[in-house]
Amino acid sequence: MWHIAPAGDQALLVRLGTAIAPELLGQVLALDRALQDSRPSGLLSTVAAYASLLCRFDPGVTDTARLEASIRALEGHLDASIPSGAVVDIPTRYDGPDLADVALTKHLKPADVVNLHASREYLVYCVGFAPGFAYCGSLPDGLSVPRLASPRTRVPAGSVGIAGRQTGIYAVESPGGWNLIGRTTLRLFDTAADPPARFKAGDRLRFVPVT
Amino acid sequence: MIEVINGGRWTTIQDRGRPGLERFGIPAGGAADWFAAAAANRLAGNHEGAALLECTTAGPTLRFNADSVVAITGGKPAGTVDWQASSVARDSILTIGAITPGLRAYVAVRGGVDVPLVLGSRAFCQRGAFGGGFGRPLAEGDRLVVGDLQVSEPLAGPWPSSHRPPLGGPWEVRVIAGPHTDAFDGVALERLTAVACRITPAIDRMGVRLETPGLRLHSQEILTTPLTAGAIQVTPSGGLILMLADHPTTGGYPVIATVIAADLPALAQARPGDTVRFREVDAAEATRAWRRLTSWLQLGR
Numbered sequence: 001m002w003h004i005a006p007a008g009d010q011a012l013l014v015r016l017g018t019a020i021a022p023e024l025l026g027q028v029l030a031l032d033r034a035l036q037d038s039r040p041s042g043l044l045s046t047v048a049a050y051a052s053l054l055c056r057f058d059p060g061v062t063d064t065a066r067l068e069a070s071i072r073a074l075e076g077h078l079d080a081s082i083p084s085g086a087v088v089d090i091p092t093r094y095d096g097p098d099l100a101d102v103a104l105t106k107h108l109k110p111a112d113v114v115n116l117h118a119s120r121e122y123l124v125y126c127v128g129f130a131p132g133f134a135y136c137g138s139l140p141d142g143l144s145v146p147r148l149a150s151p152r153t154r155v156p157a158g159s160v161g162i163a164g165r166q167t168g169i170y171a172v173e174s175p176g177g178w179n180l181i182g183r184t185t186l187r188l189f190d191t192a193a194d195p196p197a198r199f200k201a202g203d204r205l206r207f208v209p210v211t
Numbered sequence: 212m213i214e215v216i217n218g219g220r221w222t223t224i225q226d227r228g229r230p231g232l233e234r235f236g237i238p239a240g241g242a243a244d245w246f247a248a249a250a251a252n253r254l255a256g257n258h259e260g261a262a263l264l265e266c267t268t269a270g271p272t273l274r275f276n277a278d279s280v281v282a283i284t285g286g287k288p289a290g291t292v293d294w295q296a297s298s299v300a301r302d303s304i305l306t307i308g309a310i311t312p313g314l315r316a317y318v319a320v321r322g323g324v325d326v327p328l329v330l331g332s333r334a335f336c337q338r339g340a341f342g343g344g345f346g347r348p349l350a351e352g353d354r355l356v357v358g359d360l361q362v363s364e365p366l367a368g369p370w371p372s373s374h375r376p377p378l379g380g381p382w383e384v385r386v387i388a389g390p391h392t393d394a395f396d397g398v399a400l401e402r403l404t405a406v407a408c409r410i411t412p413a414i415d416r417m418g419v420r421l422e423t424p425g426l427r428l429h430s431q432e433i434l435t436t437p438l439t440a441g442a443i444q445v446t447p448s449g450g451l452i453l454m455l456a457d458h459p460t461t462g463g464y465p466v467i468a469t470v471i472a473a474d475l476p477a478l479a480q481a482r483p484g485d486t487v488r489f490r491e492v493d494a495a496e497a498t499r500a501w502r503r504l505t506s507w508l509q510l511g512r
Contacts, residue, residue: 003393005389005390005391005392006387006388006389006390006469006494007389007390007437007439007442007466007469008387008439008440008441008442008469008470008471008472008497009387009469009471009472009473009494009497009498009501010439010472010501011439013389013390013436013437015436018433018434019434020434044230044231045230045231045233045234046234047233047234047437047460047461048234048437049435049436049437049461050434050435050436051434052434052436052437053437054233054436054437054438054439056230056439059472059498059501063494063498064494065494125435126435126461127234127235127236128233128236128435128437128459128460128461129236129459129460129461129462130236130338130339130459131235131236131237131336131338131339132235132236133236135435135461171236172338172339172340173340174338189235189236189339191329191330191339191341191342195235196232196235196237196330197235197236197237200234200235201234
């Protein structure tokens with residue numbers, strides 16, 4: 001059963017589950033598509049992340065009860081599938097300032113960290129936190145490390161980081177607490193591009209080591 | 212043309228922001244005190260989408276090279292006539308002094324500040340360092356072009372004080388429970404609304420950190436979810452982070468309650484050391500408060 005709760009007086013948060021799983025993200029994206037198609041009156045915009053979907057509405061047109069009813073009507077009627085779009089290559093130079101520490105923590109050589117990180121395809125579970133930042137999963141078990149004890153105040157755009165079972169790419173310079181293992185020259189956020197962010201939830205990518 | 216002689220403490224160009232792009236990690240942004248900004252544009256006779264200056268703690272010094280009309284609202288800057296349209300003569304200098312009470316003052320110039328639209332808005336986005344003409348707060352030597360977004364005569368007379376939100380603490384702020392009520396025990400929100408929270412100096416356009424003296428809230432971890440302005444996150448150490456206009460679009464801390472949209476202007480004016488009491492309300496009361504505030508903006512129409 002979906003968990004639907006008000007997020008203030010002008011949005012609803014729909015939670016479809018509590019796990020990081022491709023199937024759940026697939027359902028979230030299917031709900032998102034269904035709402036774009038059915039366009040309940042007053043729905044302004046949606047944001048998908050992992051297992052939840054935020055639905056903002058115009059309080060002059062609808063209210064939480066009516067919008068919740070429109071969303072509930074879709075429960076059990078979604079045409080969901082596991083996201084399976086083309087895999088985008090991310091050329092990555094593995095020279096991040098935390099690569100050696102990650103290797104030490106995991107009793108690996110730095111080259112093994114690189115090989116493990118680049119060994120699989122990742123799913124973008126969410127674009128958030130900062131413009132264009134892509135949260136991707138899931139990392140191999142052997143690479144799971146905690147966030148930095150104290151976050152950096154400035155992480156350069158293009159930095160590739162890992163934290164917990166996730167890996168991510170900083171699209172703009174921002175503060176950040178992830179372990180930085182590499183960077184890419186690929187431009188992931190551009191205000192002049194349409195869409196401005198290179199990735200969206202449901203996209204797939206792979207890190208390709210370059211020197 | 213307006214020449215910036217001194218940028219002030221942290222002055223940015225804002226408008227109604229760019230809602231709808233959150234899925235790209237872009238916050239809606241726009242004026243932190245949306246009501247004061249809208250009132251300034253009304254006073255100046257501007258279109259509601261016109262860009263203006265958001266001044267923080269102490270505003271800029273500006274030289275006008277043409278006769279202009281300005282309207283200053285929000286927090287009260289020293290040495291200014293606020294909440295009414297006033298004329299500024301060519302070659303004169305306008306100094307927006309230290310702001311108190313309140314934290315943020317808005318300066319609308321008749322016609323609006325004309326900087327390029329970025330993703331549909333002229334607003335400076337702190338997280339992405341874009342927009343607002345310069346991709347940064349105003350600095351000495353910046354030149355601002357005045358636009359042509361005037362749509363009516365400036366309003367005559369002062370904005371009635373009965374039609375403005377309160378400007379000083381102690382603040383009472385209304386919240387709706389959740390959305391992560393299930394990450395807390397059943398009495399957590401009741402305990403939160405029973406204490407006076409304190410605003411810390413950690414304030415920017417993204418959010419405000421608050422302390423809860425005598426109260427330590429415990430929560431369960433949640434999966435990263437989308438955030439809204441007004442969301443009150445509880446960190447693992449029990450501190451509160453309240454989301455403002457440029458908030459991160461997603462977050463990993465549970466949200467115990469969310470400030471109603473009608474009370475966000477008050478929070479944008481809260482100063483370090485101020486106390487805040489949260490009061491839980493239902494959706495009906497939140498909607499009534501929203502309608503009341505937006506109806507005040509219809510003044511003179």
